[in-house]
Amino acid sequence: MARSEITGKRRMLAHNVSHSNIKTKRWQLVNVQERRLWVPELKRFVRLHLTTRELRTIDRIGLVAFAKKHDFKL
Secondary structure, three states: OOOOOOOOOOOEEEEEEOOOOOEEEEEEOOOEEEEEEEEOOOOEEEEEEEEHHHHHHHHHHOHHHHHHHOOOOO
């Protein structure tokens, strides 16, 4: 199952809606990518499963700040 390691984001339940308005359940999956990120403070690489939205945030504020914000220990 797709799940982000830092924020814990998971799949969501949604409906497929037909032309006659019949609803069937389906999953909306999170776009999770496995990435190897360099952490300068630790002087090593860290391998994480992250959503693409989280990767953009990490590019902006940094991995250590993002992990600290979400109480995640690297």
